[in-house]
Structures are given as structure tokens and as C-alpha cells.
Amino acid sequence: MFNLLALNHIRHEAVRHLFVVIRFYTMAAPPPAYRVLLSAHCNRVRCEPDWHLGPDWAPRLRDYDLWFVSAGRGRMLTDDGEFALTPGVGLWMRPGRRYEATHDPAAPLVVNFFHFTLNEPPRRFTPPAEILRTAHPDFIEAMMRRILTLRAKSIPSAHTSANALFGALLGELVRETTARAPAVAAPGLDQHHREIIQHLVAEIREKPGAVRTVAALAKTAGYSVDHFSRTFEKITGQRPQELIISARLARARQLLAETGLTISQIAETLGFRDVFFFSRQFTQRTGQTPSAYRAALSP
Structure with missing residues (x-):
């Protein structure tokens, strides 16, 4: 039998999930001139203690790769310099750039990664941000788990939903990053x-x-x-x-x-x-x- 507290909790959870849905459908998305198409190369991994991303990886990158750190500590070296990898930090990796990374074996990185392309992107398109940051890592993490679940299914409609969710999620990460860019980019x-x-x-x-x-x-x-x-x-x-x-x-x-x-x-x-x-x-x-x-x- 449900007691009153249990019923209140169920109501609270329903409202919370409704808020998440509303927030998703009101999020900024990538420009409508193109669609995001996920490849099958998407996953969530916990890096082994001796893991590192060497200099030979980036030259082989042929599509986009969204990297998002869920846990752990590390360092990433790009053409623009070195920065810390911590939960809530992501990268919109693109071909032709430098990406080398290491992590602390005592706090191994847990990373979500999504390889994708843009269907009919604008000519001479350049992604608006490379290093992405969010103040809401739990929300992003929950969305990524759902996207991975949908992408793993063999049903075309599930893949369509995964692409739509991922496109909106990418747009929200870009929007949040660019909205707080002055604080993120502050030197010294x-x-x-x-x-x-x-x-x-x-x-x-x-x-x-x-x-x-x-x-x-x-x-x-x-x-x-x-x-x-x-x-x-x-x-x-x-x-x-x-x-x-x-x-x-x-x-x-x-x-x-x-x-x-x-x-x-x-x-x-x-x-x-x-x-x-x-x-x-x-x-x-x-x-x-x-x-x-x-x-x-x-x-």
C-alpha cells in the first residue's frame, strides 16, 4: 500500500521528469539547415589506468567526435593549449586539429563519446565552439545515457530519436558555453x-x-x-x-x-x-x- 510520503515522492518525480522534457523541447538546437547523424561509434567508457590519447589518434579522425567527461581527472592538449578534463567538460572534436590527453590513474576518466556527421552543413562550416562546459552535468549525463540506449537499438525510429536528442543536446552545450564564454575564457x-x-x-x-x-x-x-x-x-x-x-x-x-x-x-x-x-x-x-x-x- 502506498503511504502518503511515497505518493508525494512519485508526484515529485513526475514533475521533475516533466521539467526535463519541457527543458529539452525548449533548448537551443543546431541551425535547422542541417541535421546531426550519429554513427555506430558511440559509447560510455571508463579509461584504463595506463590509458592515454596519443598524437597518432587525431590525424585519423574523419568525422566529428563529441567527448564529454562524466568523472575523473585528466589533461587535454589541443592546438590552442592545455586544459583540465573534469566532469562537465566536453570537446567538439573535428578533423585536422590536435588532441592529446592523459588522466590520473587514481581518478580515471569516465567519458561519453559520440561520433557524428552533419547532413548538408552550411558551406565552409566551422563548429562554433571546441571546448564545451556545462553547469548541469547531471542533466547532460542523463540525456547522453538515453541517447546511447536509443542508438543501441536496431529500430530505425530509435535512431531517429537518438539523432534528434543528440542534436538538441549539442545545441544546448554550445549555447551554454557561448553564453558564459567571457567567464570561461578569462585569462590568468x-x-x-x-x-x-x-x-x-x-x-x-x-x-x-x-x-x-x-x-x-x-x-x-x-x-x-x-x-x-x-x-x-x-x-x-x-x-x-x-x-x-x-x-x-x-x-x-x-x-x-x-x-x-x-x-x-x-x-x-x-x-x-x-x-x-x-x-x-x-x-x-x-x-x-x-x-x-x-x-x-x-x-
Whole structure:
């Protein structure tokens, strides 16, 4: 029997999914003069510890390749210089350019890649952005998972949907990147701040249970707590503690759904000071207790 909390959660999820659908259909898309056609060479991979992208790869590139980092840390070298690879960073790779990459074996890269062409592109077309960045990596990640699922099907209509979704997603990444281009392209110290914060955000998302206090994060970054918090919110749109809690609760939902860990074990694993504090935080964010959330998932 559904209790009231479970019903409220279902309503909340329905509204959330409706918002995602509305957002997708109102996103900026590539110019209508051409369509995006995905190839079969699309996937999501976790790079091996000794992985690297060598100088012999780029000369063999014959189509476009959208690269999007979901997790991990690395470095990418292009014709325009070197930059950090962290979650939320992507590249619209194109033939004739330089692409060499490495990663940290202790935090291996997880990458979504999509090879594609443009059907009837404008003459002398140049992609409007090469390095793409988003402040909404979870949304982009969810869309990419759906696109990969559709592309793996053998049904033509599924491929048509995958192409349409991918075209809109690419357009949104370009729109968001170009809209915030002045901040992204800021030289010197501004870019240094951004890379430090992005590195810490990657750590928080990868290991939410191991995250230290905001004061400890600020010390790692070399900032005072107040300056760190202001810089962090300016770059990510969230206060540090807010992102830490969100990352922990997102992982808690996964553990409740996918494992047999007790609620006390989950609270301890994710760094909550006690199970009661964890339950209170979880209930405030989801509208139901951890036990009710897990029970609502049962068939």
C-alpha cells in the first residue's frame, strides 16, 4: 500500500521528469539547415589506468567526435593549449586539429563519446565552439545515457530519436558555453580559480563520503573560507556545503536502490555524523524517509 510520503515522492518525480522534457523541447538546437547523424561509434567508457590519447589518434579522425567527461581527472592538449578534463567538460572534436590527453590513474576518466556527421552543413562550416562546459552535468549525463540506449537499438525510429536528442543536446552545450564564454575564457588568475574549483567538484562527486569540511577544502585550494565559498558559488552556482549534501544524497539514493546496505551503513559510508541526521537530511530533500524511499522501489 502506498503511504502518503511515497505518493508525494512519485508526484515529485513526475514533475521533475516533466521539467526535463519541457527543458529539452525548449533548448537551443543546431541551425535547422542541417541535421546531426550519429554513427555506430558511440559509447560510455571508463579509461584504463595506463590509458592515454596519443598524437597518432587525431590525424585519423574523419568525422566529428563529441567527448564529454562524466568523472575523473585528466589533461587535454589541443592546438590552442592545455586544459583540465573534469566532469562537465566536453570537446567538439573535428578533423585536422590536435588532441592529446592523459588522466590520473587514481581518478580515471569516465567519458561519453559520440561520433557524428552533419547532413548538408552550411558551406565552409566551422563548429562554433571546441571546448564545451556545462553547469548541469547531471542533466547532460542523463540525456547522453538515453541517447546511447536509443542508438543501441536496431529500430530505425530509435535512431531517429537518438539523432534528434543528440542534436538538441549539442545545441544546448554550445549555447551554454557561448553564453558564459567571457567567464570561461578569462585569462590568468580567473582561469586558475576555475580549474581549482572544478577539480574539487570532481572529487566531491566521485567520493561524496570522503569529502572533508568546507574549511579543509578551502585550505586545499589556498583560500580563506569566505573567499573559497564565494568563488565556489560563483563558478558552480551552489555553496560548497549544498553541493556536498546533494552529492551525498544522490549517492544515498543509488545505494538504497542498488544495494542491501542498511540505512546506518549508508549514513556511515557517506560521512553523515549519525543515522538520524542522515534521515532528516534525506527526508527534507526527497519528501520521504530512506526506509520509505527504498520500500517504494520494491515491486
